[in-house]
Amino acid sequence: MNIAAHEDRPGLRERKKRATWAALHRAALTLVDSRGLDQVTVDDIAAAADVSPRTFFNYFRTKEDALTGxxxxxxxxxxxxxxxxxxxxxxxxxxxxxxxxxxxxxxxxxxxxxxxxxxxxxxxxxxxxxxxxxxxxxxxxxxxxxxxxxxxxxxxxxxxxxxxxxxxxxxxxxxxxxxxxxxxxxxxxxxxxxxxxxxxxxxxPATTGSSPxxxxxxxxxxxxxxxxxxxxxxxxx
Incomplete structure (x- = not known):
């Protein structure tokens, strides 16, 4: 077992946080790509990522922030x-x-x-x-x-x-x-x-005299x- 690699790996809580961040970013991109920015809300993004709007704001301030990822x-x-x-x-x-x-x-x-x-x-x-x-x-x-x-x-x-x-x-x-x-x-x-x-x-070329x-x-x-x-x-x- 590679102990150093194991110690460098994020813990379960951190991995869940990163997975939630990625899910929200993916949902924002997918929805805005298909509907347009003005037709997508924070509630839409949260629902698509299967989290609450409150959870959304733990990761992003606005839908635009979630979009840029x-x-x-x-x-x-x-x-x-x-x-x-x-x-x-x-x-x-x-x-x-x-x-x-x-x-x-x-x-x-x-x-x-x-x-x-x-x-x-x-x-x-x-x-x-x-x-x-x-x-x-x-x-x-x-x-x-x-x-x-x-x-x-x-x-x-x-x-x-x-x-x-x-x-x-x-x-x-x-x-x-x-x-x-x-x-x-x-x-x-x-x-x-x-x-x-x-x-x-x-x-x-200046020193070799050759063409590139x-x-x-x-x-x-x-x-x-x-x-x-x-x-x-x-x-x-």
Missing amino acids: VDPHYVDELVTTLRDRPESESPVAACRAVLLWDCERVLRGEDLWEKRVRVATRHRDLFQSAWATSAHLEIELTRALAHRMGLDPKRSPLPGILAGTTIVVRRSAVRTWVLGGFTQGYRDVLDSTLAQLVHLAALD QSPPSTPSTPRTPSTSSTPGPPPPA
Whole structure:
């Protein structure tokens, strides 16, 4: 038995709270996607999640908050994942491992992404809180990377550059996946995005005198998109 893994696992009460949060978020997205924002109430969302309206307000202030679904544990869990990587691992390799961990999280909610895109396209102003979470994540990743690299983030830009790059890679992969109509697997898109970043970083025409080579192509696993129109940009998550 892995004692450390067992101790890190949330307790039963916490797991129930997270399940309720997820059920309310799913209900809000599903109802607003099918009916429209103005035709959905807090009571509707609570009923669909099989909880009381009072319970709803233990998790969200408004139906709009439930709709955007910024996981309150996301930043802490991602930063903890980075801090728990082996000390022998390079900062870049550790960030790649974090992105792969996040990939599993994205895929656990894969069925919600098409709903999220449709709702975000109709109500773009609702997802500003997700951008605030992205900014908070960048700050916390910078701190964790600075500690790992033994650098002062106030004096060295490197931790911030790597933290920002990690977030942009993730955002770019999600955006490519979504705007492509979900015709490729997200893991394939993420791997391709990372490969193209490595390719770009390796280019130095000024010193090599060579012309840039074509970047690695994105692997494709065609399937019929389930949306009839081009989806708008997804909210950052």
